[in-house]
Amino acid sequence: MAKITLDGIRHSYMENPVEEADWALKQVDLTWDDGGAYALLGPSGCGKTTLLNIISGLLRPRRGSILFDETDVTPLPPDQRHIAQVFQFPVVYDTMTVYDNLAFPLRNRGVDPATVDKRVREVAEFIDMSHRLKERAKGLTADGKQKISLGRGLVRTDVNVIMFDEPLTVIDPHLKWQLRSKLKELHQRVKRTMIYVTHDQTEALTFADKVVVMNLGEVVQVGTPVELFEKPHHTFVGHFIGSPGMNVLPCALDNGKPILAGQPVAIANQAKGTDGKSLEIGIRPEFVSFSGPNEEGGLPVQISKVSDAGRFRIVETKCDGQTVRLLVGEGKEIPSDGARLRFDPANTRLYADGWLAE
Numbered sequence: 001m002a003k004i005t006l007d008g009i010r011h012s013y014m015e016n017p018v019e020e021a022d023w024a025l026k027q028v029d030l031t032w033d034d035g036g037a038y039a040l041l042g043p044s045g046c047g048k049t050t051l052l053n054i055i056s057g058l059l060r061p062r063r064g065s066i067l068f069d070e071t072d073v074t075p076l077p078p079d080q081r082h083i084a085q086v087f088q089f090p091v092v093y094d095t096m097t098v099y100d101n102l103a104f105p106l107r108n109r110g111v112d113p114a115t116v117d118k119r120v121r122e123v124a125e126f127i128d129m130s131h132r133l134k135e136r137a138k139g140l141t142a143d144g145k146q147k148i149s150l151g152r153g154l155v156r157t158d159v160n161v162i163m164f165d166e167p168l169t170v171i172d173p174h175l176k177w178q179l180r181s182k183l184k185e186l187h188q189r190v191k192r193t194m195i196y197v198t199h200d201q202t203e204a205l206t207f208a209d210k211v212v213v214m215n216l217g218e219v220v221q222v223g224t225p226v227e228l229f230e231k232p233h234h235t236f237v238g239h240f241i242g243s244p245g246m247n248v249l250p251c252a253l254d255n256g257k258p259i260l261a262g263q264p265v266a267i268a269n270q271a272k273g274t275d276g277k278s279l280e281i282g283i284r285p286e287f288v289s290f291s292g293p294n295e296e297g298g299l300p301v302q303i304s305k306v307s308d309a310g311r312f313r314i315v316e317t318k319c320d321g322q323t324v325r326l327l328v329g330e331g332k333e334i335p336s337d338g339a340r341l342r343f344d345p346a347n348t349r350l351y352a353d354g355w356l357a358e
Ligand SMILES: Nc1ncnc2c1ncn2[C@@H]1O[C@H](COP(=O)(O)OP(=O)(O)OP(=O)(O)O)[C@@H](O)[C@H]1O
Pocket: 013, 024, 042, 043, 044, 045, 046, 047, 048, 049, 050, 051, 199
């Protein structure tokens, strides 16, 4: 087990990278604490697999170094890094029994038979496979096989980190939630460092204590699921996390006050250092409401669409050509005309060139 530090990592697949866009990873500085449950979340092509391969040693970064505790492992090949990986497609030996599959990594390292037997039985119990140890892996369903892949990572005691690369891709939808909660439970029992790579916010937010959000080759925020929801550091995070995502509304600045549709908007942060930058107001639909008939002020809007989402409705409004979404609870009235919106100032923030103005 080890703390993993990524120090100034940059990587390009091009021989002679010139522009920033030529770098698949622009600049990554990150620390993964020993025993943490992390998710690496981002859209396709943002650099998740590149980062994973750099940690596992399959890829050598053009710049920067990787430390396991205080040891620089940048030049070390994968087999000397003691990392277990669970891929999209389960890697199991079909002709072997479940027992032999689980025992394989230990026997390979010359561990004595009594210790192998003890560890295999412990891990089989963890993954609910104790009753199937004698069966051939061939007969297992995809989720059973994926549990074996996971078990093979858990059986070793010398593993620094277990990395999951979109591990639920081939799992039936109705079994996904079971395996997802199993992974979470396993982390709580074994307390190994786990990194779960996904483009699915639900998987990331349910598994991880800390989520690393990536976009366009850089880390845009590291935070708990609550932090990512309540205080996105970048409009991308606000938009990517949440359903529907955060409203991102271009605005102007007048005497240090953001102006939207000709009206000043109260914000929770400060409009400092924003000169010459492109400015936007970010507010989640959860923090927008209709002003009451006797309330003063509010942004005048027209209602353009109402969709039922179970316990609430998603109301889409238009304000000066921009779309603003809000959530309206069951039984709450949606005004037919003269609608005005109220933004909760504690959850309304100004963004400059996409980044939270601080
Ligand atoms: N072997 C390669 N050669 C050249 N470019 C590559 C290679 N692998 C990845 N890239 C590019 O690097 C960038 C990051 O890709 P990467 O696979 O790391 O993203 P990802 O977030 O894992 O995407 P996905 O979720 O689709 O796997 C992309 O622009 C991709 O096209």
